Structures are given as C-alpha cells and as structure tokens.
Amino acid sequence: MKTIAICVNRRLSGQPSCAARGSEALVQALEMATKMHANIRIIRLPCMGACEVGPNVKVVGGDLYHEVDLAMLPLILEEAGV
Structure with missing residues (x-):
C-alpha cells in the first residue's frame, strides 16, 4: 500500500503554515482522487518541519514535494501509482 502524507499544520x-497556504484543500482533493484506490492511503500530519516552503506532501518511500498546489497533484498521484 502506498501512503501519501500531507502537512495540515496551522x-x-x-x-507560515501549510494549512494557511492551502493544504486543507489539497488533502480533500487527494482524498477524492484516491477514494476508489484501496492501495492508496492519505494521512494528515501535524507538521513536517518545513512550513516555510509548504504546503508539503510526501509520497512515503518517494519524493517530498514543497509549495504544492492543485496543479501538482497529478504528478504526486502518478508517483503513488494512481
């Protein structure tokens, strides 16, 4: 199972914080996009320690993305195998 972690710190x-920069909308979009994929898990983390360059999203076992916006989600989902 692949896991995508997203910082939702406010x-x-x-x-600066990931939530103030839009991570809550990103996590909702990720949850909707992966709803039909039982092999993908989305987890919300209280902090990844890099809010200055957030929102931050990590494909566990893969890349850590900074300054993520909705346009980057297809790339992240592709890495996770969606």
Whole structure:
C-alpha cells in the first residue's frame, strides 16, 4: 500500500503554515482522487518541519514535494501509482 502524507499544520501565531497556504484543500482533493484506490492511503500530519516552503506532501518511500498546489497533484498521484 502506498501512503501519501500531507502537512495540515496551522500556526496561530501568524508564522507560515501549510494549512494557511492551502493544504486543507489539497488533502480533500487527494482524498477524492484516491477514494476508489484501496492501495492508496492519505494521512494528515501535524507538521513536517518545513512550513516555510509548504504546503508539503510526501509520497512515503518517494519524493517530498514543497509549495504544492492543485496543479501538482497529478504528478504526486502518478508517483503513488494512481
């Protein structure tokens, strides 16, 4: 089973965070895109330690993507085998 992890950290202090940069919409899009694929698991992480370059998405066992937007999701899904 492939796992795609996405940071959904929201810092309330006004510092950069993945959630403030759109990761919540990205995780919803990933969940919808993989709904029919039992071999893909999407997990939400509280922090990947790189919010300055977020949103961050990691294909476990593969690449870590920074500054992810909706246009990048097909590339990420392809790497995960969708």
